[in-house]
Amino acid sequence: MPETAKTEYVIRLFKENWVRDFGLPKSIISDRDVRFTSKLWKAAAAEQGTQLQMTSGNHPEANGQVEQLNCAVQHLLRHYIKPNQVDWDEKLALIASLYNNAVHSTTGVSPNCLLLTCKPRLPLDFLLPDNQPSAAPGTLEFPYRYERLMQQAVKQMHRAQAAMIESENKHRCPSTFQVGDRVWVKSSELGQEHRISRKRMPQYFEPWEVLDIVGDDPDGPSHGGQLTPIHLKVEESYHRAAPGGTGGVKTISNYAPVLYTQLDAKRQGYSDVLYLDAVQNKYVEEVSSCNIFVVKGRQVLTPELGGTILPGITRKSILELAASLGYEVSECPVSVEDLLAADEVFCTGTAVVLSPVGSVTFRDKRFSYNDGEVGKVASELYKALTDLQTGKSVDTRGWTVELPRAPGPK
Template sequence: MLQIKFEQREQLKQKPGQSQLGFGRYFTDYMFSMDYTEEQGWHDAKITPYQNIEMSPASQSIHYGQSVFEGLKAYRIDDGIQLFRPDQNFKRLNQSLARLEMPQIDEAVALEGLKELVKLEQDWVPSEPGQSLYIRPVVFATEPFLGVRPANQYKFLIILSPVGAYYGDGQLLPTKIYVEDEYVRAVRGGVGFAKVAGNYAASLLAQSKAAKLGYDQVLWLDGVEQKYVEEVGSMNIFFVYGNKLVTPALNGSILPGITRKSILELAQSLGYEVEERKIAIEEVFNAAKNGEITEIFGSGTAVVVSPVGEIKYKDEVAVINDFKTGDVTNKLYEIYTSIQNGKVEDTFGWTVKITD
């Protein structure tokens, strides 16, 4: 069994009101950490007060970007707290670590550390509809060295943040997305499939460009031909053709979203046809205009699903389903969130209960 040191906080924080949460603004009393050196491997597992950390100005993560992270949530249910598919997050974390030549973490150890942390912080899990405790595991290089090579010292942290409902009134409101045709997010053979900090930094310029045009998110095209749809800035993308869901096939430059994976499995269980393939942006526009595409939605941890009501590509705009949230999107959202919140039976084995 993992031995976790514990450092008591002198005084607990005052918790924010549940109506004030937003996203990523408040942090709980404690955090989990481990350190890595070549000599000892991963060691010194501990739960300490949430606090600033000391790093050398020469830490390699600052200069060369060896930093990866994950995002998942804990939910308050009628008889305790549960996680949603945490094994998939730690599996993907190791895939990201491998891509950046960083030491992988024992997934069972990471999960045990997470469980202990959430048990300790269970009073921070909010209870209003749509609310949850956001969980951010992150690994980054700490070795003070200005040479370009894999670092030999790293830190692993898990921090927690109570978050409000993404849809404040419970209604799924369609978003507007802008198709980026100048910048690219990733190319096959690169780090697009990994949850690497730099991927998000590289997306910010295009996101600001879209916002100035009045759009909520960027839809990225492939980095070679800029012809095929890949993903939205913080989500995977789905196109609904009546009773069929189509999403871009994973190709090495698309993040293998856990919500994406779960939506595909859920949709199949509900009798929808699912298809993963290359899909050209021209097909999307033509199919949207002639009504063949009946709905579009994004998927991700923060939103679960986010309906898309309008897409802008070059000088052309396509409106989807009269800018209304479709029946398929609504159905998937309702069932998916009901599993997360313990309102319906989890027949998939996705949830992990950590308190009674």
């Protein structure tokens, strides 16, 4: 395919060479080429019910299966192409046949054997004939043999996966970083500036101080691709904001006053603090830097805005998404009693996106939700929002804006 191929041409090739043989895929993993981020490609995927998943710009190796396949293809090509490498594309059909007819250690059988339900005849079969009788499609023996073959392949894959995990864990060292430590940061973890080659950048950047450890996992943040319930403590003595103040404005004056109670709660083992209103001290307002939501049946409730609650963008997005998914959405006063009797509770914010609440402690009594696991509504809303953010679903609300590509070097 030429580098200058248009999106329409890519879509046609995909339908003629993939959909024709294998049907419509449930999902497509790709890099962030302009053809795969275009509105036309997204519309074509939505039309056939396919989810689009894109690798990170700084970590294309996230698609491990493709990277492993590419390594195998490159290894095979080295043995068949000419020294000047001009005929590599002519050998791809041969390489595909070799790869698909070779027995894979992960499954214990060849890809063609699983896909075609029988072993294709190869030139080597004339020298070493296979004496095992084959079952023809339509016979009673055929589905039995195929089912047994699939069970053996799945069992072999689980065994290979367990062996890989065990091998990788031997090289893992648990992190021992604490707040106040100074750490080096790899340049690959940072964004790449225009016309600055990462190959010529320093491998690490100067030591930075650890200001906070997010989540209970010492090896990574709690919101790095999976939902982890947090645990809140209801604060009755201190208040985040009062009527007539700046509680509804995104300003540093709203973050500094909560540090004392927040640090005190973390010393007691809680994730954060849930504040009440400053007038009656019985209505829920918000967490230190997150909005709060309460779920009861098909109702999704959040405290109404009144000048003391930050009108978060993520809060607004969740309200719209919940309504579009058929939930009864309401912005109203939420009492502590409503909070404790809820089916689910979760927080929203720019940094955390959506964090399910596993438990709330009020007056030294702990109330748990979903046995400390992630609730159904929280999972559904988190997926709906992050799919829009990552381009996996088509944006019909105009929330995402496609930025022009940076000009290349002249």
